[in-house]
Structure formats: C-alpha cells, structure tokens
Amino acid sequence: MKVYFDHNATTPLHPEVKKEMAEAMEMFGNPSSMHAWGREARANVEDARGKVAGFIGATQDEVVFVGSGSEANNTVLSLFVCASNMCIPGTRMRSTIITTKIEHPCVLETSECLAHRGARVKYLDVDRYGKADLDQLEEMLGDDVGLVSVMMANNEIGTLQDIQTIAKMAHESGALMHTDAVQAVGKVPVDVNLLGVDFLTISAHKIYGPKGVGALYVKKGTPYCPLIRGGHQERGRRAGTENTLGILGLGKAVEMRGQEMEGEDLRFAAMKSALKKGIEERIDDIHFNGHPLDSLSNTLNVSFPGAEGEAILLYLDLEGIAVSTGSACASGSLDPSHVLLATGVDAERAHGSIRISLGRGSTMQEVEYMLDVLPRTITRIRNMSTAYIKGGAHAASR
Amino acid sequence: MLQAGEWAYSEKLKEHFMSPKNIMQGENTDEFDGVGMEGNLQCGDQMMVVIKVDKESEVITDCQWKTYGCASAIASTSILSEMVKGMTLDQAFQISPKDVAKELGGLPDNKIHCSVLGDKALRSAINNYYVRNGMDDRVRQEQAKTVCQCMSITDHDIEEAVLEGARTYFELQEHTKIGTVCGQCKDEAESLLEKFKHIHFGV
Numbered sequence: 148m149k150v151y152f153d154h155n156a157t158t159p160l161h162p163e164v165k166k167e168m169a170e171a172m173e174m175f176g177n178p179s180s181m182h183a184w185g186r187e188a189r190a191n192v193e194d195a196r197g198k199v200a201g202f203i204g205a206t207q208d209e210v211v212f213v214g215s216g217s218e219a220n221n222t223v224l225s226l227f228v229c230a231s232n233m234c235i236p237g238t239r240m241r242s243t244i245i246t247t248k249i250e251h252p253c254v255l256e257t258s259e260c261l262a263h264r265g266a267r268v269k270y271l272d273v274d275r276y277g278k279a280d281l282d283q284l285e286e287m288l289g290d291d292v293g294l295v296s297v298m299m300a301n302n303e304i305g306t307l308q309d310i311q312t313i314a315k316m317a318h319e320s321g322a323l324m325h326t327d328a329v330q331a332v333g334k335v336p337v338d339v340n341l342l343g344v345d346f347l348t349i350s351a352h353k354i355y356g357p358k359g360v361g362a363l364y365v366k367k368g369t370p371y372c373p374l375i376r377g378g379h380q381e382r383g384r385r386a387g388t389e390n391t392l393g394i395l396g397l398g399k400a401v402e403m404r405g406q407e408m409e410g411e412d413l414r415f416a417a418m419k420s421a422l423k424k425g426i427e428e429r430i431d432d433i434h435f436n437g438h439p440l441d442s443l444s445n446t447l448n449v450s451f452p453g454a455e456g457e458a459i460l461l462y463l464d465l466e467g468i469a470v471s472t473g474s475a476c477a478s479g480s481l482d483p484s485h486v487l488l489a490t491g492v493d494a495e496r497a498h499g500s501i502r503i504s505l506g507r508g509s510t511m512q513e514v515e516y517m518l519d520v521l522p523r524t525i526t527r528i529r530n531m532s533t534a535y536i537k538g539g540a541h542a543a544s545r
Numbered sequence: 546m547l548q549a550g551e552w553a554y555s556e557k558l559k560e561h562f563m564s565p566k567n568i569m570q571g572e573n574t575d576e577f578d579g580v581g582m583e584g585n586l587q588c589g590d591q592m593m594v595v596i597k598v599d600k601e602s603e604v605i606t607d608c609q610w611k612t613y614g615c616a617s618a619i620a621s622t623s624i625l626s627e628m629v630k631g632m633t634l635d636q637a638f639q640i641s642p643k644d645v646a647k648e649l650g651g652l653p654d655n656k657i658h659c660s661v662l663g664d665k666a667l668r669s670a671i672n673n674y675y676v677r678n679g680m681d682d683r684v685r686q687e688q689a690k691t692v693c694q695c696m697s698i699t700d701h702d703i704e705e706a707v708l709e710g711a712r713t714y715f716e717l718q719e720h721t722k723i724g725t726v727c728g729q730c731k732d733e734a735e736s737l738l739e740k741f742k743h744i745h746f747g748v
Contacts, residue, residue: 455589457615458562465563475589476615476659483589495586531568532613533582533591 150468150513154506155302155330155446161355164399168357171395178389179380188391195398199362202401203347204338211363211384212394216329216350217253219363222374223325223346224257227293228264229372241293243267247279248489250298251327276438277306277490284313288320295322299331303473303486303502304437305446314343323369329353333404334443345369351393356400360393407507415444415505418514422447422503425518430525432541434496436487445505450496451525453534453541459501462524468517473500554616555650561620566627569595569609581669584662590614592622594666598674603634614659617652621645621660625667634671640664643744657745658708692733695726700737707741714738
C-alpha cells in the first residue's frame, strides 16, 4: 500500500487543475502583448486573479502573483529595509519587525538578513502549544515597529494563531500586519477583511496546485516596494513575464478548494483522532506536539523518545508511507526542529518527532495501515536503541 | 544525480539499515568482555558497542551494539560490528570513521558526523576490556590538546567543526570562535583543519 501523509510538504495536482493546465499547454502568448495571443494569456491570468481574490475576500487588484510563498514573504519583509523614498514613503522610519520563533525559514532567515541590513527584529515566544505570546507582543509594540509578521497556521505542528487579534494590536500601534497563510489557505476559512491583515501569503502547491507559483495579497493603499524590479508586470509590483500556466493552475486550485473544503474538516478530524487514539493505545511513551484543539485538522505531530526521526521516516518509507520529521538528521543541519524547540520540547523529543499531514485523498484505510505499520516500526527502532538499556535515559519508563 | 526513487544512500548502507546485523538483544552487558558507549540522546546520536574477546589471542570473537540515531548511524554501527569480528584489539583500535564510510560505499558529507560515534564506542569498549582485565597500562585515552588558549578550543573541537561542515578557516571560526582573540594559533588551527578534512573527507 502506498500512503502519502506529507501534504504539508506538498500536494499532488488536483485532477481538475491538471486537466485545465494540460488543455492550456498550447497557450504561449505573453500577457503583456497587445495581439490576440497576448490577450488570450492576459484574460486567463486575470481570470485566475479574480478567483484567488474572491477566495480570500480581496479585490482583484490586491492580488500579486509571485514565484512562491517564500518569494511573497521575502517581498513583504524586505519592504522594511528599503531606504528609498520612492517606494514606501512613511514607513521607512519604522524599521522594527516583530515576528515569531516558529515561522518558516523563509521568514526567519530573511529577518536575520534584514537585521544585518539595519532593521531591528524581535521574535515572539510561543507557549507549549505553539501559540504566540500576545502579552509579549503588547510590550514589544511601539512607534518604532513597522511590521508584525505572524504565520496563520504552523507547517510542523498545525497550531493556528489568532491573526485577527494580532492584526488589531499591530494596527493600534501603527504597524502593518502580514500573515504567512501558506498552510491555512484552503484548509481553514481565510478572509482578509475579517482577519484585518495588510499582506497575506498564498502558495499554490500546498492546495493541489502547481509548484513555482504563489500569490501575495497587498491591501489597497498599503506601502509597497517590489522585490523583483524591471518590468511593468503585476502593475509594477513583480517584474518578470507571468507564469501563465502556473497562475491558471493556482486559479483552478482555489476554485476547487472552494467547492471541496466544506466537510473536509470533519473528515480530517475523524482521521486525526483515530490516529491519535491508535498511537496512544498501541505505542508506549509518546508525546503529541502542537495545540490539542486550535490546530489544523490535517496535521498531527508526535514524538517517540528513544527513536530517531530520520530512521522512523525511512523505515516507514520502506513500507510505502510518506511522513516528515523534525529530526536534525533529516534537515541537513545539526539542530532539530526550531518549532518544537520553541514550544519547549527537549531536543531528544524533537529528534524523535514525525509529522503526519493528511490531504483530500487520504482515507481511513490509510490511517489503519499507518496504525498497523507505525507501532512495529517504533518497537523495532527502540529495540536497537540505547535509550532503553539498563541505566539508559528511558529505562524506567517501560 | 539521483535517479527517480533512489536513496541518497548507497545500496550497502540501505542493506544494513534494512537488516542491521548483530543488534544486542536484551540488556545484559555482563556477558560481554568490554562495553563502550558514546554520544547522547539530546544530540540525536548515541551508540553502545559490546565485545567478546579471546583472551589468548586478543581476537574479537563477537561484537554487538545498540544505536539511537538515523539511518547512517544504524548502518555504520551494523557494518562496524561485522568489520571487527576476527580482528585483534590492536587492529580494531585503529579503525577510523573513514574506514567505516568506505565499507558502507560512501556517506553523504552531511552524514559523516552520524557515523563517527561507532568507532569511538568501539575504542571505549576496548579500553573497558583492558581495565576489566587489569591492563590499565594499555588504556589509550584520546586526549584533547588545546590549540587556542584564549578561547580554550581543542583539536577535538576542530575535528567536530569539520564534521559539522567547516571547510575554511573562516567557517571554523564561525563554528568555534577559534583564534578570535590573539590569533596566534592560526597556523596550527589551519593545519589541523586540513588534517581533519583529509581524514574525514579525503580532501
């Protein structure tokens, strides 16, 4: 059996998206051209823009197509070190950025880079469930703060943030509000007006669309400065000839999400609770990570002390199951998941964590298969582990 | 280039990961002649090696292990346990991480550090055998030598930094802060950097 439980990493193309993109494969015109070929491409791009805007409650000219969620996040953060009067009058004096310790690396590494380029960056702590500390935010906010950037749903543990409240707090102190909603859009309802954000990031490949395309919502009238310059595309907000096929795919992907999202939440919740119950019953000494309630219903993060995550991932892979891990060994760095560490999970638990993320194709049969394979995989790894030997770290707990 | 569906690891490594050899069953280390343990769970790697030794010939007759770690860690301890059987204690003591990696058909650079604990644990098992048999004089400790007096950085720290990816003196400084005060140790540090790059990565 082949089981793909890694939908937070990426998703397969929706068959309807694939169909629409395949049919449009002949469309090659440059949307900037005035002739028939160009106008055809332009019409498709604008149609997709309308769909994306409609899906998040924005107007069409508030949606900028970009190359990825990472690019959208880089664009927003980079605004705040722009020293040019031409781009963002009024905000350039406010060069402090507040974000959290559990953001995606594209936010954290960009922030670190900006700190070297003159910005001040402050990182909010999170509690043991991954919720941002709003008291600390209150203390950090001041007239030096230009931007608050907090992700809506965390990719590793699924914890949801109260973006509405955070945006309100940011605005009261005169700062702009950005949310990286890459993991939230298409999973939970997202309305930019309800959230009250100025910028919001979307990625296509997390919602059964193609890779290499994303969208950035920029509220009308918000100061803006392009990351990629040298063209009038996207009304001068993102140079480079549009990825027409990708954009079309993104448009179709949000359209399909609009039709299929309803009820999915309950289906995921049932599968997630079956997974939790099964894991709890069949495996000793386990710890669930993330918020027990206020979390994406498709995401389950669990730690198995005494078993290392990359080993778990690869043994599961041999049995046809795909998950991801917070272990250092799988990340290429020496540190385990920064998200788990920020929630106060110790390094060993972080090394021994896996993330199961469900998608529209996931079934209860797959959950049962997982619950069959996972316990014997963990037993096998723990039997060869030093953690449970006499005098070992977990000798007493079993 | 990776072919579709191929692992980042060699076939040999995959084989030892899928069917590890000589895993120590149960918990009783008393039936072995030497026990060695290195690493810790917080760092993501811990290995224990136990050996049985023929007293007459000092040949290792059995070697078993337990490992907490990733696929490279599991496979490298497994293959190490196969390599040392039939070796004398002196021969086994000489095994380097490079020998283990070679036997495994190579390891990706970022995985070398996952395999270095096995041979360390083996050496500590051998030392443990000497102690248990009243041959304390044969115990060889791997003593660290301080290279940078100001920051108190040892040759072991430099080796560790190389395994973590430092390739240039600047990267070494980023990892260890070596030579950031008086700077007198630069020449020695650079030559150790080259030495460990050669030992572990053959460059």
